Amino acid sequence: MKILVTGFDPFGDDKINPAIEAVKRLPDEIAGAQIVKLEIPTKFNVSADVVKDAIAKEKPDYVLSIGQAGGRFELTPERVAINLDDGRIQDNAGYQPLNHTIHGDGENAYFTQLPIKAMAKAIREAGVPSAVSNTAGTYVCNHIFYQVQYMRDKMFPDIKAGFMHIPFLPEQVVTRPETPSLSLDDDVLGITAAIKAIVSRDGKGDIETIEGKDH
Ligand code: PCA
Secondary structure, three states: OEEEEEEEOOOOOOOOOHHHHHHHOOOOEEOOEEEEEEEEOOOHHHHHHHHHHHHHHHOOOEEEEEEEOOOOOOEEEEOEEEOOEOOOOOOOOOOOOOOEOOOOOOOOEEEOOOOHHHHHHHHHHOOOOEOOEOOOOOOHHHHHHHHHHHHHHHOOOOOEEEEEEEOOOHHHOOOOOOOOOOOHHHHHHHHHHHHHHHHHOOOOOOOOOOOOOOO
């Protein structure tokens, strides 16, 4: 089995992004699966082509994309990608789409094929906080999550794909009081546990357990 794991570069006011830092530190093999790592730019109009080229070249069974969610407390496997770009800030190319539909011929939303409940449970069992998230936002992370789902819909029907957000690193919250953070070691531990869950649930779907939220 081959798993393509992508991580975003730094964006906004931050000089580091835990996503690419953690992805770079993953082992080359997890639970017998080959791990292919890819850095992608935090740019709406470039990121999808970078991932598309890697999927065409590597032909992975799974694509797991990782991004920073500043302010979140836990590692959050995402349930759903939506057909909307609505930037709070400009991306790394200076582009800030507002209320922009990603693909006119795409679904309004796509659910992930990843076993997100099994992933969250496995991450917690590794000693790292985790919860299922029901929104990946409307910035470049949701965009790439949606774009890979669209590619699956139109071009690469055999891949299974999804997204996981991770918190700030401690060094990013030095000037952000009351903001949660997680160490790089915990990020790597948690992502590794999530990938083990993906491998062990392959072909079996997700587990039936409570991860729902009221809001
Ligand atoms: N996080 C941003 C984009 C890149 C990243 O790491 C997001 O959540 O959309």
